Amino acid sequence: MSAACCALGMVVLQPKWQTTQDHYEKEGLEIVFVLDVSISMLAEDVKPNRLQRAKMEISRLVQGLEGDRVGLVVFAARAFSLLPYPTNDYERVFLRILNMINENYVRFVPYGTNIGNAFILAMDTFSKENTKKVMILLTDGEEQIITRSQVAEAVKLLLERKDIAIYVVGIGDPKKASPIPKRDKEGNVTGYELTEEEETIYTKPNPVFLREIAEMVGGTYQHDATGNELKHIFAQVIERHKNIVGIKKKNIIKDVSQYFLGGALALLALYFIL
Template sequence: MEFGNLNNLIYFIFPILILIVMFLGMKQKINILKSLKLKNKNKISILKIFFMTLGGVFIVIALLSPQKEIENENIKVKGMNIYALIDTSRSMLTEDVYPNRLEVSKRVLSNLIKSLKGDRIGFIPFSDSAYIQMPLTDDYNITENYISALDTNLISGGGTELYQALELANKSFNEIGSDNKTIILLSDGGDFDEKVLNFIKENNIKVFSIGIGTNDGNVIPKYIDGIKKGFIKDDNGSAVISRLNSDFLKKISEESDGKYYEVNNLIDTSTNFYIDTLNLERKNERDEKVKTYIKFYQYPLILGLLFILISYFLKEVIKDEK
């Protein structure tokens, strides 16, 4: 026997509160009756408290979902292996989208993950360098913690080293023998890089690019100790304007037989990603264990309600002390 929802342990506070409140109420009632020279049978009052508290305990046990494993089966799961490459360079702090490009990227990535079914995803942030922040996983519940941790301080420097991020992803794909090499690229585009296009074609990587920002762009805020202090300037003292390089991102997706999406304050075409990948062949197959349980929550629930009803219908008898 085990419990399937231990998060509900906190609800044991309610039977404890019931016990305390009813016990204090009984004491107050006794004092009032004494002042009126009346008395009641304390045994019945104690039984009412006991049954009400016990009923609360059994209901909380039902919320814990008691269960017993009756079968453990291996099944075949097919899905894509996907690496999300997230641009964390300083230009992603540009506020031409609200609140800035990086926060929009995090929101878009979170929404994309909700559409995945059986696919594994990993995260590779990149700036002047790149690293695997989260290896490939199909445990989508843990992804939010990694997404929240994404910021421009993860990697020193402010450049956009997309090539290194692609190398890391490709190496990981090769290590697990993945036939499908799928990349989701979230970036403002950075500078055009011919070797990126060559690498993608040579290694048969399919890239779904998501351009974050606008063609007009905006200045890049400068942060010191987490506080915005002016803007990043060039050698001539002029504020640097960062614009979305959609042409480069479109080129990457076209060359790799992927798709390009764009996100700003007015449009978000990244929502088409799920539909666009439905027809992709899921070649990667893996074994997963599926456990089957028989549930027993109904038994403590019935007992809990029964004890509460008994407590409710117990009648206290009040008599004159004389």
């Protein structure tokens, strides 16, 4: 009983345990995400659909960043910069804007996939500061005839910006064409997107075209057919450009009063049992 009282007294004093841990200081990156919001991104060959899965993985990556600045450009027939400059306010600014991109937004923007315009606008989003810059363009890559000439225009500008590392990430099953569902406010499927001739529209990613685009702009191309690899692709990109500039000792203070509380309860239980 005396030992239990002593243990409870230690709980009242709230003892702490201090340890040290190495803290790696790294140079901050500027990361601009360029997200395809064309109607084909609503296809559900990736769960819950291509767009939502892309948003989930971007959000997960950003929540794990520290000291980096992020920007966001979306594109369909035209590109739009949703942030005037990269920000490190992840919760109140970047993630809030990212969450605004939904099915209603997709159906509001003009139809098409203007990758060239997206590249050009994304370049203007970066700051003029001397920091490492990374552009991650995520699309299902449905080719349109006019896209190649648009990208050719962007290439001229990108060749002048050697400081931007470009990654093109494809999403969606390239082996199977998928319809594009329409849903009501409750999320129930009410039909599928149709052509003017009332035929169901099917969408299928084109990795060959996307790889060609990546080579044209001097970037790297990777494809994810299921959405399960996106987090690994994003993590590899960040790890590749992470630059450690110093190591500091960081004090870690841990509250250990719960251990004394557990010991006191165990002693009291033993007292009453005996």
